[in-house]
Amino acid sequence: MSDVTSTTKLEQAATKAAVMNQLPADKESLGQSPLHHADFASAAKRGAQKGGIHLSELALLGHLTLRCDAGNLEQLAAVEAILGVPLPLTPLTSVEKGAYSVRWMSPDEWLILVPGLEAFSIESQFRDAMPGHYSLVNSSGGSTVLMLSGDNAVELLQKSTTIDWHLSVFPVGKVVSTLFAKSTATIRRTDDQRFELIIRRSFADYIWLWIQDASLEYGLVIEA
Amino acid sequence: MLHIYCPHCGEYRDEEEFHSVGQAHIARPLDPEACSDEEWGEYLFFRKNPRGLHHELWVHSAGCRKFFNMTRDTQTYEIKEVYKIGEQPTVVVQLQAVSGAQS
Numbered sequence: 001m002s003d004v005t006s007t008t009k010l011e012q013a014a015t016k017a018a019v020m021n022q023l024p025a026d027k028e029s030l031g032q033s034p035l036h037h038a039d040f041a042s043a044a045k046r047g048a049q050k051g052g053i054h055l056s057e058l059a060l061l062g063h064l065t066l067r068c069d070a071g072n073l074e075q076l077a078a079v080e081a082i083l084g085v086p087l088p089l090t091p092l093t094s095v096e097k098g099a100y101s102v103r104w105m106s107p108d109e110w111l112i113l114v115p116g117l118e119a120f121s122i123e124s125q126f127r128d129a130m131p132g133h134y135s136l137v138n139s140s141g142g143s144t145v146l147m148l149s150g151d152n153a154v155e156l157l158q159k160s161t162t163i164d165w166h167l168s169v170f171p172v173g174k175v176v177s178t179l180f181a182k183s184t185a186t187i188r189r190t191d192d193q194r195f196e197l198i199i200r201r202s203f204a205d206y207i208w209l210w211i212q213d214a215s216l217e218y219g220l221v222i223e224a
Numbered sequence: 225m226l227h228i229y230c231p232h233c234g235e236y237r238d239e240e241e242f243h244s245v246g247q248a249h250i251a252r253p254l255d256p257e258a259c260s261d262e263e264w265g266e267y268l269f270f271r272k273n274p275r276g277l278h279h280e281l282w283v284h285s286a287g288c289r290k291f292f293n294m295t296r297d298t299q300t301y302e303i304k305e306v307y308k309i310g311e312q313p314t315v316v317v318q319l320q321a322v323s324g325a326q327s
Contacts, residue, residue, distance in 0.1 A: 092233060107232055107288070109288075162237070162240065162241075163237075176233075177286065177287045177289075179241060179286045
């Protein structure tokens with residue numbers, strides 16, 4: 001094994017010490033989604049109930065960015081043992097198991113979404129079990145997830161991106177990192193007419209405004 | 225708009241997802257301390273600006289964020305090939321043809 005893929009005991013101890021639970025210890029301090037001000041909960045009640053675009057937010061999930069060596073079988077086995085599902089090694093694919101989902105981001109990078117309260121324990125398991133040289137960063141605070149569905153969801157994406165959304169080239173499970181209305185987004189097809197948008201926290205309000213504008217002609221239904 | 229094939233994602237994407245980083249295959253001098261000012265200046269500042277084939281470094285900045293090389297015709301904008309870092313281009317200027325044309 002080369003120097004790059006092996007770590008000393010001291011380095012392993014250091015990476016373990018670096019892990020920190022980002023959630024506050026007292027249960028009363030609640031996290032806020034970057035779309036907190038949009039108040040999807042009451043918009044779902046008083047807004048339109050029929051329309052071509054359905055939008056909901058999966059707020060406060062755990063976002064873990066894993067970088068490791070796709071050729072290192074020990075690392076791949078460790079990831080599979082923790083998540084219960086192997087890393088998707090084929091470009092632009094994703095896998096899902098229960099509440100966990102893993103997206104291919106780059107030849108040596110994956111984005112793992114887990115329930116928000118589990119992020120710390122998953123991260124700790126990685127620190128205990130992952131061999132060799134790797135990086136795992138809890139980037140939960142940096143982005144949020146929007147679910148876009150409805151009969152006109154593809155039309156809205158066609159207006160906002162340069163990607164070909166036809167099912168023959170963009171099947172269910174495919175994931176792309178691209179520009180959505182000029183801001184970076186990771187978009188995954190979870191069903192024929194259902195898409196998952198992972199967007200930057202700082203662009204969340206802009207994209208919320210964009211989606212409202214882009215869905216004017218179809219009708220926008222907010223789901224809590 | 226260029227339609228660019230990313231060798232890491234394995235598919236064509238629009239130019240807006242990419243950034244051009246400039247000339248490819250610029251080797252850093254192995255011993256910078258031993259360089260003359262002229263050699264170091266050449267390495268730092270002087271770049272080719274050919275009419276015709278050019279080997280460029282590009283990055284898929286909005287996608288997989290990986291760098292790759294591209295051979296492009298600066299006259300026609302035609303992309304001849306893309307290849308990963310560390311690989312050598314297969315489409316190159318035929319030196320004999322050029323020197324033949326000059327003589």
